Amino acid sequence: METILEVNNLKKYFPVGGRTLHAVDDITFSINKGETLGVVGESGCGKSTMGRTLLHLHESTSGTIRFKGEDITKVNKKKLSELRKEMQFIFQDPFSSLNPRFTVYQTLAEPLEIAGGYSKIEIEEKVYAMMDTVGLARRLVNTYPHELDGGRRQRIGIGRAMILEPDFIVCDEPVSALDVSIQAQIINLLLDMQEEKQLTYVFITHDLMVVKYISTKIMVMYLGEVVEFAETEELFESTLHPYTKALLSAVPLPDVDAKQNRIVLEGEVTSPIDPPQSCRFCARCKYAQDKCRKEIPPLTEVKPGHMVKCHFVKEINKM
Ligand SMILES: Nc1ncnc2c1ncn2[C@@H]1O[C@H](COP(=O)(O)OP(=O)(O)O)[C@@H](O)[C@H]1O
Numbered sequence: 001m002e003t004i005l006e007v008n009n010l011k012k013y014f015p016v017g018g019r020t021l022h023a024v025d026d027i028t029f030s031i032n033k034g035e036t037l038g039v040v041g042e043s044g045c046g047k048s049t050m051g052r053t054l055l056h057l058h059e060s061t062s063g064t065i066r067f068k069g070e071d072i073t074k075v076n077k078k079k080l081s082e083l084r085k086e087m088q089f090i091f092q093d094p095f096s097s098l099n100p101r102f103t104v105y106q107t108l109a110e111p112l113e114i115a116g117g118y119s120k121i122e123i124e125e126k127v128y129a130m131m132d133t134v135g136l137a138r139r140l141v142n143t144y145p146h147e148l149d150g151g152r153r154q155r156i157g158i159g160r161a162m163i164l165e166p167d168f169i170v171c172d173e174p175v176s177a178l179d180v181s182i183q184a185q186i187i188n189l190l191l192d193m194q195e196e197k198q199l200t201y202v203f204i205t206h207d208l209m210v211v212k213y214i215s216t217k218i219m220v221m222y223l224g225e226v227v228e229f230a231e232t233e234e235l236f237e238s239t240l241h242p243y244t245k246a247l248l249s250a251v252p253l254p255d256v257d258a259k260q261n262r263i264v265l266e267g268e269v270t271s272p273i274d275p276p277q278s279c280r281f282c283a284r285c286k287y288a289q290d291k292c293r294k295e296i297p298p299l300t301e302v303k304p305g306h307m308v309k310c311h312f313v314k315e316i317n318k319m
């Protein structure tokens, strides 16, 4: 399989009042062409920051991001703008990410105009073809975002991201702002486009059922770090990290007595500002021991392809 993106020791820190916020802290992973990497975790754990940093919308603090072999943290502006055509972003809220003064036509045409090299007729053809692909009726071509519902607005956002025919797309909670009834339509549209064009996705969500449905691999983040990483089936069949277990048990499943098995996550998410030299989850972990409060656990491959960041993963799971 062809590796399309390879990320090594990626960090993104923000300075805040003389202190340092570790939004993304030492993340390593790779994705093959055509795969979907699902990224899950509670609000504030660094999912969006990581997604933005992958596309160089944020400058990384350190680490490497190799896209088709090129380290995008090191390429010059010209090369970066070429690579940008192949890497796109779909935002959570299509209302705030779309220009309110642009019609559907202008919104879809703009990336082509900026990229250059297309005639007026070619642009028109591409815009209408994209409207067909994302399921927007052609009669809507001159409407503005505020005249359309959330589902249609997200179809515009997807069309705009796809119009330059990228290979790699970061989808940042693309359905979280939509009515439940529309979520499945949008997810299926993204899956159909993926299949047709062999697209690679990083799909950020806090919804574990969505991530299970669409992902090849799953990365679970907690306070800027990866705490568990595995192929989707493996992660759901053999959940090993206490945080992932808690997240999963909080999902109401139709086929289990959720109440009986629910693990309550105690305490608040602690702050990612100047984090201590400990397990970042230990304050909320019912298995925490002294070692967890004194030593950072390494991210360890405990089964083939299954990484867990926990000192006591073997004991907890009786492995
Ligand atoms: N531009 C910024 N400046 C300072 N802190 C930021 C900035 N963007 C995000 N953060 C902080 O980084 C952490 C991760 O945020 P974010 O990536 O938005 O998380 P998520 O998408 O998982 O909810 C949060 O503590 C957030 O407050």
Ligand SMILES: [Mg+2]
Pocket (backbone or CB within 6 Å): 047, 048, 049
């Ligand atoms: Mg976010």
